[in-house]
Amino acid sequence: MNLLKSEWRKLVYVRAHWGLLIAAILLSALGTGVTPVILENSRDTFGFGLDQQQAVDSVYANAISGYIFAIIIGIMLMAGEFRHGTAVATFLTAPKRGTVLANKLGMAAIAGILVMVISTAAGILAGVVGMSFYPDAADPSSEIFLNTMVAAVVSGAVLGIIGVALGTLIRNQMLAIVGALIYLFVIDPILLLLWPDAGKFLPSGLITGMMALDINSPELGFDTSNYLPALSATLVLLAYGVVFAATAIATSLRRDVE
Amino acid sequence: MTIAISFGDLVKSYGKFNAVDHLTAEVQQGRITGFLGPNGAGKSTTLRCLVGLADPSSGTAEIFGKKYRDLENPLSKVGTVLDSRGFHGALSGKANLKVVAAAAGIPDSRVDEVLQMVELADAADRKMKKYSLGMKQRLALAGAILGDPEVLILDEPANGLDPAGIAWLRKFLRSLASGGRTILVSSHQLAEMQNTVDDVLIINKGKLIAEGPKEQVMGQGTLEEAFLKLTGGELS
Numbered sequence: 346m347n348l349l350k351s352e353w354r355k356l357v358y359v360r361a362h363w364g365l366l367i368a369a370i371l372l373s374a375l376g377t378g379v380t381p382v383i384l385e386n387s388r389d390t391f392g393f394g395l396d397q398q399q400a401v402d403s404v405y406a407n408a409i410s411g412y413i414f415a416i417i418i419g420i421m422l423m424a425g426e427f428r429h430g431t432a433v434a435t436f437l438t439a440p441k442r443g444t445v446l447a448n449k450l451g452m453a454a455i456a457g458i459l460v461m462v463i464s465t466a467a468g469i470l471a472g473v474v475g476m477s478f479y480p481d482a483a484d485p486s487s488e489i490f491l492n493t494m495v496a497a498v499v500s501g502a503v504l505g506i507i508g509v510a511l512g513t514l515i516r517n518q519m520l521a522i523v524g525a526l527i528y529l530f531v532i533d534p535i536l537l538l539l540w541p542d543a544g545k546f547l548p549s550g551l552i553t554g555m556m557a558l559d560i561n562s563p564e565l566g567f568d569t570s571n572y573l574p575a576l577s578a579t580l581v582l583l584a585y586g587v588v589f590a591a592t593a594i595a596t597s598l599r600r601d602v603e
Numbered sequence: 604m605t606i607a608i609s610f611g612d613l614v615k616s617y618g619k620f621n622a623v624d625h626l627t628a629e630v631q632q633g634r635i636t637g638f639l640g641p642n643g644a645g646k647s648t649t650l651r652c653l654v655g656l657a658d659p660s661s662g663t664a665e666i667f668g669k670k671y672r673d674l675e676n677p678l679s680k681v682g683t684v685l686d687s688r689g690f691h692g693a694l695s696g697k698a699n700l701k702v703v704a705a706a707a708g709i710p711d712s713r714v715d716e717v718l719q720m721v722e723l724a725d726a727a728d729r730k731m732k733k734y735s736l737g738m739k740q741r742l743a744l745a746g747a748i749l750g751d752p753e754v755l756i757l758d759e760p761a762n763g764l765d766p767a768g769i770a771w772l773r774k775f776l777r778s779l780a781s782g783g784r785t786i787l788v789s790s791h792q793l794a795e796m797q798n799t800v801d802d803v804l805i806i807n808k809g810k811l812i813a814e815g816p817k818e819q820v821m822g823q824g825t826l827e828e829a830f831l832k833l834t835g836g837e838l839s
Contacts, residue, residue: 347705347706347707347708348706350705350706351702351703351705351706353705354698354701354702354705355691355702358691358694358698358701358702359691359693359694360693361693425691429690429691429692430686430689430690431689431690431691431699431702433656433685433686433689434689434690434699434702434703434746435706436655436656437654437655437656437677437678437683438677438678438703438706438707439706439707440654440655440671440672440674440677441672601651601656601657601658602651602656602657603656
């Protein structure tokens with residue numbers, strides 16, 4: 346409990362973490378606030394408009410866009426220790442590294458959940474405001490809000506854990522963050538587009554699967570029926586978390602602390 | 604005399620290079636022991652092995668007969684200053700210590716106490732990155748005594764201190780030692796060490812080359828003369 350309290354203090358004392366939360370809120374709110382305008386004005390491109398439920402659901406699904414910040418906070422919680430040299434104080438205070446890592450992973454999961462729940466809620470709220478300008482729009486599906494919040498909680502926890510694992514493996518904070526951004530924004534979408542059968546098992550595909558969307562846009566080559574069912578996607582994403590957590594603990598036990 | 608710290612045939616290798624080479628030595632409880640050696644002699648590596656930050660390749664490094672990692676609540680047994688890093692620059696000195704205090708289950712009131720002891724109370728809420736090097740060293744010392752430990756391990760605590768700071772450090776270490784604490788301190792400032800320590804350990808190229816009470820190692824000369832003679836004039 347002491348270590349968790351210490352990790353909590355590290356989380357809330359560092360202003361950069363608050364900046365990331367604000368960025369996540371803005372990104373999510375921007376995503377849902379602007380998507381109705383884009384969808385309504387590019388009906389031909391997407392193949393559907395706001396008079397269809399799948400379009401309205403896709404607006405609210407954008408509320409989950411802040412997940413990149415959950416992984417960045419996880420990276421900063423771990424790699425930041427090496428960047429600022431605080432790893433020395435941390436491991437002197439609690440020399441059993443497995444225990445330190447377990448608490449850090451726990452705090453990263455909590456931080457990821459908080460970031461995702463707050464930013465997703467803000468995104469949904471912005472979506473409601475954005476959709477209020479289109480009174481003739483279809484109603485969203487009954488499960489979209491619940492599914493999106495569950496996806497936010499699970500992805501926040503798992504991505505926070507993956508962030509800590511990346512920070513343990515790549516102790517250079519900037520390199521770890523840039524690597525995560527390149528993966529999530531470039532490599533993952535490319536894999537998803539080129540090999541959808543494999544891509545649906547990758548983080549972005551799993552998060553999309555967890556929201557149980559029913560969207561088919563042949564114009565964009567996007568069909569959510571290709572994704573895993575919500576429960577399977579949740580379990581696979583959690584499995585990612587377990588594998589990355591185990592890797593982080595195993596790695597931290599072997600390396601000297603500089 | 605009780606042995607507080609012991610090194611048993613300690614080896615730490617990086618590839619084929621032995622940074623610490625079969626070091627066997629003991630530090631007596633309740634005394635200030637100077638840990639001396641030229642740059643690159645293996646002092647810092649030895650101390651890192653002692654506190655569990657680096658794993659020995661072979662041999663042992665123990666405090667009161669236990670590995671650091673096996674100590675129950677280590678901050679209450681051992682306080683460590685390895686360098687002026689170890690604290691987050693964007694946080695205040697007080698916030699940095701509160702993070703450590705929370706991890707060790709130490710009440711926040713103790714943070715104010717130690718900041719007072721190292722004369723940093725006025726700068727407690729200032730960001731650490733705005734501290735001078737001397738203030739950072741004092742903050743590191745505050746962190747080391749946070750758990751009121753029996754043993755202090757200090758790696759170059761006088762680095763960056765001006766003469767007044769060095770005089771303050773000497774007085775501070777003496778006051779800690781008078782309470783029966785064991786202090787193992789590494790330093791290059793041999794004249795200062797001569798005024799401060801009771802015993803010395805001298806290593807060169809990872810090997811122990813002298814050990815014992817300061818007077819015995821110095822003989823008729825000064826500590827600096829003895830050190831230069833023993834290390835072949837490699838003082839840096």
